[in-house]
Amino acid sequence: MSYQDIDKEIAHLELVFGKITTRDRFPLSYWHKRLVALHRSAMMPAQRERVARLEATLRSLAESRQTA
Template sequence: MGHCHVEQDLEHLERIVARISPGDRIPLSYWRKRVDSVLAAARLPSHIERAKKLIGTLDLLELSAH
């Protein structure tokens, strides 16, 4: 996955994660897998930082579901 594709995926995930909740139809685990996939492909420090921020947001969402 090239850095342009990583950037596009990050932009998409940032929009989605900002709007989801633990009770949504698509489980949080799906979004975590998507973010993990982007993080694995990320090479630029800014991309890695943004992916880690998304993981932190998903962590908080999962905690609020319990």
């Protein structure tokens, strides 16, 4: 995957992660798999930081689901 494609995927996930909840149609595991797929690509440091923030958001959602 090219750096531009990685940026597009990250931007898409950032948009979606700003809107998802634990009750969405797609389970959190689906989004986790999308993030894992990005780790298979060679990313720039800024891209890795963005993915790390997305992972933190997903963890937070998962934790809130467990406490609900």
